[in-house]
Amino acid sequence: MTLKDARRLLRPLREEIVGLAQALVRVDSVAIPPDGHETKAQKVLRDRLKPYGLDVELYDTGFLERSRHPFVRRDRNYKGRHNLIARRSGTGGGRSLLLSGHVDTVPVGHQPWKHDPCSGTIERGRLHGRGSWDMKSGLAAQFAAAMALAKAGVRLRGDLLCESVVDEEFAGGGGTLAGRLRGDNADACAIAEGTNYSVVRATRxxxxxxxxxxxxxxxxxxxxxxxxxxxxxxxxxxxxxxxxxxxxxxxxxxxxxxxxxxxxxxxxxxxxxxxxxxxxxxxxxxxxxxxxxxxxxxxxxxxxxxxxxxxxxxxxxxxxxxxxxxxxxxxxLVDPPLLGHELPAAHAWTRCFHGAATAVVGDEALLSASEWPCDAFLAHREFGIPTLLFGPKGAGSHNANEYVEVASVLRTAEVYLAATLEWCA
Ligand SMILES: [Zn+2]
Missing domain, CATH: 3.30.70.360 (Alpha-Beta Plaits)
Structure with missing residues (x-):
């Protein structure tokens, strides 16, 4: 039932979702510690969200520099680096959900690229460029859930929060931490790293x-x-x-x-x-x-x-x-080190999300654990928000020739919206 609804709500947005992913790849949001210039990309996202009448806020993460939280990276600069949060408030009484992704990328590197890493070229079903898979397409798929609800005028019982954060790469976590410290929290969270359709419930x-x-x-x-x-x-x-x-x-x-x-x-x-x-x-x-x-x-x-x-x-x-x-x-290079996290397979959020993913992509929706560390532990362990990761199919993260499969971005949006419809219903 929810999958049919998700597909119906997303159908009019297909071009918009791919266009958003492409627009985000085309704007440079490289972050090399101690700095990052993600704000330009956040403004592109904000402008794309404007027609949907969502409650959108861009805020400076500079307040982190005054926070005493042990995971604030003291050797990084945050002033002038903006997070973006979009809310679709519920009617009340339902479970809330936070969809989170990072907009910063690593640099293009010194290896030659087949396609210009800033071009966002689409060729044979693949969107090419730095950040295409890690993780601007995932971000587009997550925000599509809020855009689809707003466009159709659907209000669920629980709140839906979509955020685009700074400073995740190079073991940062500052953007995620800023959102949590500020109180943009929910009953569950999903992060749109490129997972090739795996529902990742543990990280190292x-x-x-x-x-x-x-x-x-x-x-x-x-x-x-x-x-x-x-x-x-x-x-x-x-x-x-x-x-x-x-x-x-x-x-x-x-x-x-x-x-x-x-x-x-x-x-x-x-x-x-x-x-x-x-x-x-x-x-x-x-x-x-x-x-x-x-x-x-x-x-x-x-x-x-x-x-x-x-x-x-x-x-x-x-x-x-x-x-x-x-x-x-x-x-x-980072102090303190990143922690891992793990959400049980039997947890209600794992079952809800894995169910939605299986309905959309079938057996490809493996329930798995990641090979890499990321910022998931911050929401999960520091703020007690059950956290999963799920994202589209692609390759080349942190290397030359990074790409994402365009069809999988649309499938990912369906998974996110189906999970939202069930969780926040
Ligand atoms: Zn990433």
Missing amino acids: GGHFFDIVCKAGDPMGYFSKEEVVSPAIPMGRLLGWIDTWVKKRKGVRRGATYAAFPDPAPVQVLAVEANRFDPDVPWSVPLEARIRVYFQFLPHENVTAVVKTVEASLHSFCRRDPFFRKYPIEIRY
Whole structure:
């Protein structure tokens, strides 16, 4: 019943939804810490919402800089970065729903693209560009739910809130946090990350840090009896990381991540000891660093795991003559680390949303857990709002040639509206 209604309400909006996704891809909303310029994209969204008579508000997230919430990233700037919230108030007595998505994107990167990453070109059913899949199309599909209700004059019992937030990438979460701190909360939440139709009910946490070693004498360029270089000792440090890769494979998985080949991965994201740069003559590295990425399962005590890892690193360094002489330094890229989250399969919101997704896309609507961390834990764990993730089909998130399948954006809108009709009825 609700699916038929959702399809009927969305039919007149098909071009509008694709046009909105395209318009959002065409406006640059890259956020590189500590800054981001998402406001222009939020204004594009606001203008597109205007004809629907929704209650739309654009607000500055700068107040975060005065908040004492432990997850505010103190090293980022928020003043002048705007969140957008659209409300479709209910008649009262129903369950409320928050549909949330981030409008910021990562940069286009240095790899060549087949289509201009800002073009929003549609070719053979695919919309191309930075942010097309992660996650401007998902945003368009979520806002379509509010637009469809408003256009048809439908009022449900519960409130529907749709928000577009800043600063999610690079483990930010500032935009989400701003919405929650401000009180834009609800009885359930869904985030429109590109999930290829999976209903994601659990996410992993993540910790990013650099291990830095300064060694070597800038005056000692091949001219001293002993040339000091951190390069080979850093190789031994990679060996220490490898022991953690193996150790974390044996972590207690819990049912949700039981089938993952590597439930709590440890990855090396970058290794640096000098550069292959034609302008730099053959020289000995003076400094070396390794960028490490630990992930955590939803049930883990992240603070305790981080403490154990650091104790192990310091103990390794105490036993190594080089690192005893040239101590390493740990630099956190985000502090505190991201946490995971998990909503039970039997929860009313999981069943409602999974039911809607199955009705629209059939067996493709897997109930699953994500490989990546995101801002879901903020709503779920810090503010007690049961949170799921669901989004369209695509690929290339954070890489060149990112795209989304246009038909799947429309299917995603149907899922969101069907779930809303049932949840807020
Ligand atoms: Zn994303």
